Amino acid sequence: MTYCVGLLLKAGMVLLSDTRTNAGLDNIATYRKMFTFEEPGERCIVILTAGSLSVTQTTLAQLREGIEHPETEETPSIMQAHTMLDVAEIVGNTLASVRQDIDAKMQASKVSTAASMIVAGQRRGGAMRMFLVYPEGNFIEATEDTPYLQIGEHKYGKPILDRVVTPDTSLDDARKAVLLSMDSTLRSNLSVGMPLDFAVVEKDACRLSRVERIEAENESFRAMSQAWSNALRDGFQKIEI
Amino acid sequence: MTYCVGLLLKAGMVLLSDTRTNAGLDNIATYRKMFTFEEPGERCIVILTAGSLSVTQTTLAQLREGIEHPETEETPSIMQAHTMLDVAEIVGNTLASVRQDIDAKMQASKVSTAASMIVAGQRRGGAMRMFLVYPEGNFIEATEDTPYLQIGEHKYGKPILDRVVTPDTSLDDARKAVLLSMDSTLRSNLSVGMPLDFAVVEKDACRLSRVERIEAENESFRAMSQAWSNALRDGFQKIEI
Numbered sequence: 001m002t003y004c005v006g007l008l009l010k011a012g013m014v015l016l017s018d019t020r021t022n023a024g025l026d027n028i029a030t031y032r033k034m035f036t037f038e039e040p041g042e043r044c045i046v047i048l049t050a051g052s053l054s055v056t057q058t059t060l061a062q063l064r065e066g067i068e069h070p071e072t073e074e075t076p077s078i079m080q081a082h083t084m085l086d087v088a089e090i091v092g093n094t095l096a097s098v099r100q101d102i103d104a105k106m107q108a109s110k111v112s113t114a115a116s117m118i119v120a121g122q123r124r125g126g127a128m129r130m131f132l133v134y135p136e137g138n139f140i141e142a143t144e145d146t147p148y149l150q151i152g153e154h155k156y157g158k159p160i161l162d163r164v165v166t167p168d169t170s171l172d173d174a175r176k177a178v179l180l181s182m183d184s185t186l187r188s189n190l191s192v193g194m195p196l197d198f199a200v201v202e203k204d205a206c207r208l209s210r211v212e213r214i215e216a217e218n219e220s221f222r223a224m225s226q227a228w229s230n231a232l233r234d235g236f237q238k239i240e241i
Numbered sequence: 242m243t244y245c246v247g248l249l250l251k252a253g254m255v256l257l258s259d260t261r262t263n264a265g266l267d268n269i270a271t272y273r274k275m276f277t278f279e280e281p282g283e284r285c286i287v288i289l290t291a292g293s294l295s296v297t298q299t300t301l302a303q304l305r306e307g308i309e310h311p312e313t314e315e316t317p318s319i320m321q322a323h324t325m326l327d328v329a330e331i332v333g334n335t336l337a338s339v340r341q342d343i344d345a346k347m348q349a350s351k352v353s354t355a356a357s358m359i360v361a362g363q364r365r366g367g368a369m370r371m372f373l374v375y376p377e378g379n380f381i382e383a384t385e386d387t388p389y390l391q392i393g394e395h396k397y398g399k400p401i402l403d404r405v406v407t408p409d410t411s412l413d414d415a416r417k418a419v420l421l422s423m424d425s426t427l428r429s430n431l432s433v434g435m436p437l438d439f440a441v442v443e444k445d446a447c448r449l450s451r452v453e454r455i456e457a458e459n460e461s462f463r464a465m466s467q468a469w470s471n472a473l474r475d476g477f478q479k480i481e482i
């Protein structure tokens with residue numbers, strides 16, 4: 001499994017993904033699930049992926065092909081699409097068609113080919129937008145009321161987001177919130193694993209403001225995880241009931 | 242959906258269930274999901290249920306039938322079974338056979354008839370034991386390593402249990418832990434709802450030491466929920482990153 005989360009805030013967009021993939025329980029590997037596309041100052045797109053690795057890899061390959069060879073028109077270039085809505089549509093259509101192709105090959109076995117993606121970005125002159133693309137290619141969008149989107153093992157890490165994230169959350173607090181949300185997921189579910197990929201796209205920058213890989217041995221992540229455990233235990237002890 | 246949780250601690254067993262049932266999203270009702278069977282000082286059994294309401298209700302009806310008419314031997318009496326393991330087997334067999342019956346009627350529609358149960362209890366002279374009975378009738382047991390069992394919407398409320406519950410947790414702390422675990426679930430999932438049913442069976446008492454229905458307007462539950470929110474937000478603010 002996977003856990004990926006994206007926050008759409010007034011100050012910018014904050015994205016985090018894990019890197020663990022598994023085919024069954026005993027075939028575990030590390031694969032990047034965050035993909036960035038950037039023409040600094042003009043356009044910046046971040047895609048997070050969950051689900052069947054063969055489907056997400058092929059989809060990304062086709063999207064890259066579309067960027068490199070926009071003239072073929074097989075897959076339109078997400079770097080030339082007029083709006084972020086068009087980008088979401090290109091990703092959704094590509095994902096759905098790749099899934100259909102692979103499904104046809106997989107019919108005999110019962111392996112799931114479902115995959116979903118978070119697509120976040122901004123083009124110059126447009127607004128920041130963030131979409132969750134479903135396996136069928138349709139999508140929903142993050143809004144002020146629900147300023148975050150999750151894919152994969154989303155339940156363990158949802159309570160902390162529900163409590164602390166609003167559109168006014170600062171980018172620093174947002175980083176803390178997604179890392180703690182991931183920390184809860186890592187603790188409760190073996191199929192989500194370090195290292196993590198983290199990215200920030202500040203409002204109207206149309207470029208990656210910060211990109212970071214957080215390794216398992218990262219001291220500050222460990223310290224944060226420990227401080228959060230302590231804060232929870234202290235809070236727990238102090239509550240009267 | 243449902244959320245039920247049981248803790249098996251050195252000091253006793255602590256159980257909590259919600260009461261919301263839904264057929265689709267617009268047909269919501271309140272049904273008890275905690276059922277107690279007691280011969281004080283001799284035997285005490287608590288059953289928590291999740292899943293298809295028609296399956297769990299029919300299973301409970303047959304178990305009660307078995308207690309009232311042990312001579313018929315259709316369903317052996319869980320109040321006369323020699324061990325808690327036998328009780329778990331009776332519950333598992335009854336659940337599986339009821340499910341098969343109802344499945345046969347439901348084949349045309351695609352409605353799920355899956356249901357699971359937590360069965361906790363102690364008979365005089367035996368140990369406290371707690372089982373999770375799967376829809377197929379097989380079961381697993383809580384142990385020192387994993388002193389809690391959950392059924393229904395278990396993911397939202399798992400992180401807090403993972404952090405604070407050990408076999409040495411006191412019964413008061415255990416009450417706090419399961420209520421906070423439920424609180425996280427209530428906040429993140431509409432299909433789990435108040436009121437709650439809470440029960441404690443102290444070690445070797447072989448009786449219900451405490452039974453309580455917690456209503457939506459319960460002041461101390463609300464205060465606890467608020468205090469926990471505040472503790473999380475304070476803890477969150479204090480963490481350096």
